[in-house]
Amino acid sequence: MRLWRRKRGLNSEPPFLRGAGGILYNKPADAEIKNPVFVPADALEGALKQFFGYDRFRPGQREIIAAALAGRDVLAIMPTGAGKSICFQLPALLKPGLTVVVSPLIALMQDQVDALVDNGIGATFLNSSLDRETARSRQEAILQGEIKLLYVAPERLMGEVFLGFLDQVRSRHGISGFAIDEAHCVSEWGHDFRPEYRQLQTLRRRYPDVPMYAFTATATERVQQDILHQLRLQNPHRHLASFNRPNLYYEVRKREKQSYGQLLQAIRAQKGGSGIIYCFSRRKVEEVAGRLQGDRIPALPYHAGMSNDQRSENQNRFIRDDVQIIVATIAFGMGINKPDVRFVFHYQLPRNLEGYYQEAGRAGRDGEPANCVLFYNPSDIHSIEYLIDQKPDEQEQRIARQQLSQVVDYAEGIECRRTIQLSYFGEMFPGNCQGCDNCCNPVPLEDWTVEAQKFLSCVARCQQRFGMNHIIDVLRGSKNERVKKYGHDSLSTHGIGKNRSVDQWKLLGRSLLHQGLVSETSNGFRVLFLNDKSWEILRRQRKVTIAVPRRITGKAGTRENERAMVAELLFEELRTLRKQIADEQGVPPYVVFADSSLRAMAQQQPRTLGAFAQIPGVGEAKLKRYGSLFLARIEELAQSQIPASEQLSPPQTPELSALGSNTQQLTLQLYQKGLNIAEIAAQRDLRPTTIIGHLGDLIEQGADIDIDRLVSPEHQAVILDYLTQYGEDSLTLMRDRLGEDYTFDELRLVRGKWRQRL
Structure with missing residues (x-):
C-alpha cells in the first residue's frame, strides 16, 4: 500500500x-x-x-x-x-x-x-x-x-x-x-x-x-x-445479476419508405445527448452519416472498411463529445466505455437477439434514462437470409436462422419487450414493465380466425409443399407461371383472399408461425406444414388473434421525471464546464463527472465543499480537484435566476417573445439598449462567457444582433470560411486549427451566425 x-x-x-x-x-x-x-x-x-x-x-x-x-x-x-x-x-x-x-x-x-x-x-x-x-x-x-x-x-x-x-x-x-x-x-x-x-x-x-x-x-x-x-x-x-435494465426504454417502430426522415425526426426528438445509430452495411453507415452532417447534426461513421487511425479518431471524438452521434456497423461495440449515451437506434434489423441486447445496452450505462429504438422493416429479413445462405457450414446456417427467427419474434412480438429479451437468457419476467412500447402503448388485437382458416386451408390444398409467398399468391388470385405450373389456379382457395393485402397476409403468416399455429421446415427451404394447433383452427376449436400494426408514438425523447427549468439550465451549464475541463486534461468528459453526478448537482445546488462532497461520484480526489470550480459555476447560475423585481419588459416585437429562454431574452434586451458584454455581465452578475453563450444561441435563432459589434469582419470571414469548408467541429478543435488569435467567444458567436444561415 x-x-x-x-x-x-x-x-x-x-x-x-x-x-x-x-x-x-x-x-x-x-x-x-x-x-x-x-x-x-x-x-x-x-x-x-x-x-x-x-x-x-x-x-x-x-x-x-x-x-x-x-x-x-x-x-x-x-x-x-x-x-x-x-x-x-x-x-x-x-x-x-x-x-x-x-x-x-x-x-x-x-x-x-x-x-x-x-x-x-x-x-x-x-x-x-x-x-x-x-x-x-x-x-x-x-x-x-x-x-x-x-x-x-x-x-x-x-x-x-x-x-x-x-x-x-x-x-x-x-x-x-x-x-x-x-x-x-x-x-x-x-x-x-x-x-x-x-x-x-x-x-x-x-x-x-x-x-x-x-x-x-x-x-x-x-x-x-x-x-x-x-x-x-x-x-x-x-x-x-438480473439482465433487466430498468432505465432503458425499448421500442420497435415500423420503418417507413421515407426512412431517413423518420430517423431524423427521432434524433431531433431526443433533444440532444449522445447517440449511436447501428446500420447493417458499411454503405448505409456512410450514407446516413453524410446525410446527418448535411442536416447540421454532428455525426461520424465507424465501420471495418475504414483505416484503424480513422476509426480510432472518430471513436475518440464521439467519446469526448466533439460529435453527438456515431453511425456504425457492429464493428463498433465491445469495450466502448462511454456511460452517457442517451439513445441507441438500430436503423435496420440486427442479426441475433444477444447482439441486439449488447448493442442497445451501450445506452444508459450511467443508470440515467435512455431510449433504445429498433426501426424494423420485413425486407431486412431477406438481406440477413442472403448472408446466412453464404455460410458454408449447414449447422452454422441452421443456428443463424434460428437466431434470426428469435430477433424477428422480438421485432414483431406483442408481449412485453423485456419478457422476450430476458427469456432468451433464461430469466423469467412477468411483463408489464412500463418501460417498452408494448407495455406503454398496448397493441390492439383483432380476431383473424376466418383469415387464418383460409390461410391454413390453402397450405393444406397446396399439399404442404410450399412457402409463404406462394400461399399468398394463391390466396390473392395470382396467375403467375408458378401458380399455373402446379395447377393451383384451379384450387378452391385461389382468390379467396383478395380482400387482404400482401403485407396483411404476411403479417398473419408470421403471427401464426410465432404463435406456433403453423410449422415451417428447418432445412432452409421454409416450407409451411400444418401441426395439431393448425387443425384445431380449421376445426373451429381455436381462435386466432393478431396484433394490428399501427404507428407507435411511444415515449422516446421523454424523461420519466421532468426537471425544473432552472435545474435543466444548470445541468447544461455544468456539462459545458465539464467539457472544458475534459478538453484541457485530454480525457473524455465522463471521466471528470458522470451525467448522474451533474444532475444531482443541478438538483441539489450545493453551496459548500461539505455539501458538494455528498454528491454521488464525488470522492476525495475529485472534491479537491474540481469542488471549487463547480461550486463557483453553481453559485453563478443560481444568482442569474431572475428575481420578481427584475421581470422582462414586454418584448419590442411579437417575434422576440419566441426567442430564447427568459434569461436569454433579458440579455438580449440589455444588449439592444447598447450595453456591451462586460456591462451586461456586471449588471446581471454573470460571467462574460455566459453572456456570450446567450448571444450565440440568440444569433442562431435569428435575433436582431449586430455581430460586427462583437467580432471583427476579418475574423468573421476566416471562421465562416473554416465552417463552410470543414463543417462544425468542437470549439477546442476549431481554435487549435485556426490559432490563438481567435478566441472561444468569437468562435461561438460566428458559429451561431453560420448555423442561422443554414
Missing part, C-alpha cells in the same frame, strides 16, 4: 485494513506480508466513498467484493451499467500487491485507467500503443509498488517475457488477483469469441494461489459453463 502511504504521509497500513470481525482474505504464499488481514465490515462503504465517491453499493457488488477479499475465485454475470468494474477495482485497493486486469481492447484500457487516475488511484496499462521508453517507465513504477491495477491484453500477458516480469512483481509485492474482463470471450459459444483468451488457463497453473475473477455482461448457461472450465475456476463465488 505504498501509494496510500505516500499520498497521505503515513507509515502504516490504512486503518480499515486492520481489526477483528471483518473479512479475511488469503494472500499469495510468498507475499511480503504473510499474516491474515481483516477488513472490518463497516469499512467497505467508507472505502467506496473515499475512492469512488459513492455512499452505497449496487446490488451484488458487496457480496462479490467480500468474496474477492476472502481470496475466492469469482464468476460474475452483470449487465452493462451494473458496476462490475468496482467489484475488482475496490478489492485491488484493499489488498496488498498488484491486480492484473485482462482487457481485450486498447480503448477500454485507456478509459478505465483515465477514470481511476482521475480518482487518485495508481493504475496504468501496457499495450502496443506505448513506445518502448514509456512502457519501461511504467514497468518500473509497477516494480516500485506505485501501481495497484495493471490493465493488459491477453496476447501480451501470456508472453514468456511478460510472465517473467510478473514473477518479479510477485516476489516483491505479490499479485492479489487476475480480473478477466469480457470473460465471455473465452467461450466459442459467446458472441465475441477471442481465441487468445483460451490461453489464460495457463495462469492457474503458474499462479495456483492467486484468485481469478471472471466478469462479463451477458452469458447463457452454456457460456458460463465454458468460462468455468476454460479458466479453471475453483469453487468460485457465482453471481448472476
Whole structure:
C-alpha cells in the first residue's frame, strides 16, 4: 500500500485494513506480508466513498467484493451499467500487491485507467500503443509498488517475457488477483469469441494461489459453463445479476419508405445527448452519416472498411463529445466505455437477439434514462437470409436462422419487450414493465380466425409443399407461371383472399408461425406444414388473434421525471464546464463527472465543499480537484435566476417573445439598449462567457444582433470560411486549427451566425 502511504504521509497500513470481525482474505504464499488481514465490515462503504465517491453499493457488488477479499475465485454475470468494474477495482485497493486486469481492447484500457487516475488511484496499462521508453517507465513504477491495477491484453500477458516480469512483481509485492474482463470471450459459444483468451488457463497453473475473477455482461448457461472450465475456476463465488435494465426504454417502430426522415425526426426528438445509430452495411453507415452532417447534426461513421487511425479518431471524438452521434456497423461495440449515451437506434434489423441486447445496452450505462429504438422493416429479413445462405457450414446456417427467427419474434412480438429479451437468457419476467412500447402503448388485437382458416386451408390444398409467398399468391388470385405450373389456379382457395393485402397476409403468416399455429421446415427451404394447433383452427376449436400494426408514438425523447427549468439550465451549464475541463486534461468528459453526478448537482445546488462532497461520484480526489470550480459555476447560475423585481419588459416585437429562454431574452434586451458584454455581465452578475453563450444561441435563432459589434469582419470571414469548408467541429478543435488569435467567444458567436444561415 505504498501509494496510500505516500499520498497521505503515513507509515502504516490504512486503518480499515486492520481489526477483528471483518473479512479475511488469503494472500499469495510468498507475499511480503504473510499474516491474515481483516477488513472490518463497516469499512467497505467508507472505502467506496473515499475512492469512488459513492455512499452505497449496487446490488451484488458487496457480496462479490467480500468474496474477492476472502481470496475466492469469482464468476460474475452483470449487465452493462451494473458496476462490475468496482467489484475488482475496490478489492485491488484493499489488498496488498498488484491486480492484473485482462482487457481485450486498447480503448477500454485507456478509459478505465483515465477514470481511476482521475480518482487518485495508481493504475496504468501496457499495450502496443506505448513506445518502448514509456512502457519501461511504467514497468518500473509497477516494480516500485506505485501501481495497484495493471490493465493488459491477453496476447501480451501470456508472453514468456511478460510472465517473467510478473514473477518479479510477485516476489516483491505479490499479485492479489487476475480480473478477466469480457470473460465471455473465452467461450466459442459467446458472441465475441477471442481465441487468445483460451490461453489464460495457463495462469492457474503458474499462479495456483492467486484468485481469478471472471466478469462479463451477458452469458447463457452454456457460456458460463465454458468460462468455468476454460479458466479453471475453483469453487468460485457465482453471481448472476438480473439482465433487466430498468432505465432503458425499448421500442420497435415500423420503418417507413421515407426512412431517413423518420430517423431524423427521432434524433431531433431526443433533444440532444449522445447517440449511436447501428446500420447493417458499411454503405448505409456512410450514407446516413453524410446525410446527418448535411442536416447540421454532428455525426461520424465507424465501420471495418475504414483505416484503424480513422476509426480510432472518430471513436475518440464521439467519446469526448466533439460529435453527438456515431453511425456504425457492429464493428463498433465491445469495450466502448462511454456511460452517457442517451439513445441507441438500430436503423435496420440486427442479426441475433444477444447482439441486439449488447448493442442497445451501450445506452444508459450511467443508470440515467435512455431510449433504445429498433426501426424494423420485413425486407431486412431477406438481406440477413442472403448472408446466412453464404455460410458454408449447414449447422452454422441452421443456428443463424434460428437466431434470426428469435430477433424477428422480438421485432414483431406483442408481449412485453423485456419478457422476450430476458427469456432468451433464461430469466423469467412477468411483463408489464412500463418501460417498452408494448407495455406503454398496448397493441390492439383483432380476431383473424376466418383469415387464418383460409390461410391454413390453402397450405393444406397446396399439399404442404410450399412457402409463404406462394400461399399468398394463391390466396390473392395470382396467375403467375408458378401458380399455373402446379395447377393451383384451379384450387378452391385461389382468390379467396383478395380482400387482404400482401403485407396483411404476411403479417398473419408470421403471427401464426410465432404463435406456433403453423410449422415451417428447418432445412432452409421454409416450407409451411400444418401441426395439431393448425387443425384445431380449421376445426373451429381455436381462435386466432393478431396484433394490428399501427404507428407507435411511444415515449422516446421523454424523461420519466421532468426537471425544473432552472435545474435543466444548470445541468447544461455544468456539462459545458465539464467539457472544458475534459478538453484541457485530454480525457473524455465522463471521466471528470458522470451525467448522474451533474444532475444531482443541478438538483441539489450545493453551496459548500461539505455539501458538494455528498454528491454521488464525488470522492476525495475529485472534491479537491474540481469542488471549487463547480461550486463557483453553481453559485453563478443560481444568482442569474431572475428575481420578481427584475421581470422582462414586454418584448419590442411579437417575434422576440419566441426567442430564447427568459434569461436569454433579458440579455438580449440589455444588449439592444447598447450595453456591451462586460456591462451586461456586471449588471446581471454573470460571467462574460455566459453572456456570450446567450448571444450565440440568440444569433442562431435569428435575433436582431449586430455581430460586427462583437467580432471583427476579418475574423468573421476566416471562421465562416473554416465552417463552410470543414463543417462544425468542437470549439477546442476549431481554435487549435485556426490559432490563438481567435478566441472561444468569437468562435461561438460566428458559429451561431453560420448555423442561422443554414
